Amino acid sequence: MPRRHEADEATIRQQVNEIVEGLRNKDLEGLRRLYTADVVSFDVEPPLQHVGVDAKLTNWAAVFAIFDTVSYEVRDLTLTVGDDVAFGHGFGRLSGTLxxxxxxxxxxxxxxxxxxxxxxxxxxxxxxxxxxxxxxxGKGIVDLQP
Known part of the structure; x- marks a missing residue:
């Protein structure tokens, strides 16, 4: 079974790469395919939670309205993969040209x-x-580096 989990981990890492590419290409429909219909997102923008893929994509659409070019980077992604669920954590950075x-x-x-x-x-x-x-x-610290 470990081999199956290794293959699933590789698939999930590829999916994270697809998020990066979807953001760079401002491809909302491509991003839509990566989330469950009822995804719950605790993003940095209010409100406290965004429920459903349309709410998640509304956040990305707001980013695309502000940025001319978008770059997104994920660093130090660590994954734990089971049969039907997996989780991961790392660091992300959105940058580009406004x-x-x-x-x-x-x-x-x-x-x-x-x-x-x-x-x-x-x-x-x-x-x-x-x-x-x-x-x-009570202020966020936004100048830390991984």
Whole structure:
């Protein structure tokens, strides 16, 4: 069985690469195919949770409206894979050029992905993005590097 899990891990890593490519290409429909219909996302933007693939894609559409070119990088992705569920964590950074021509290096965030195997396909059922914060000020700390 470990060989099956190794193959599933490779498939999931490829799916994360598809997220990266989908963001770079601003391909909302390509991204839609990577999530469950009822995905729950705890993204950095309000509200506290986004429920359903349309809500998740609305967040990405907002990013695409602000950015002329988009780059996304995932670093240090660690995965744990079971038969029908898997989870992973790492760091992500959204960067690129804004519509006004301003280049931005973005910021590193912490990312968690939870996958569910549905009809033989690994889909994202939950994701979470967060930044650490300073307890005293209540402000996020966005200049940390992995």
């Amino acid at each position: 519509r006004d021509g301003t280049a931005t290096n973005g910021m590193w965030v912490r990312v968690t992905f939870c996958f569910e195997k549905i009809d033989g396909r690994w889909l994202i059922a939950h994701d979470q993005v967060s930044v650490p914060f300073d307890v005293r000020s």
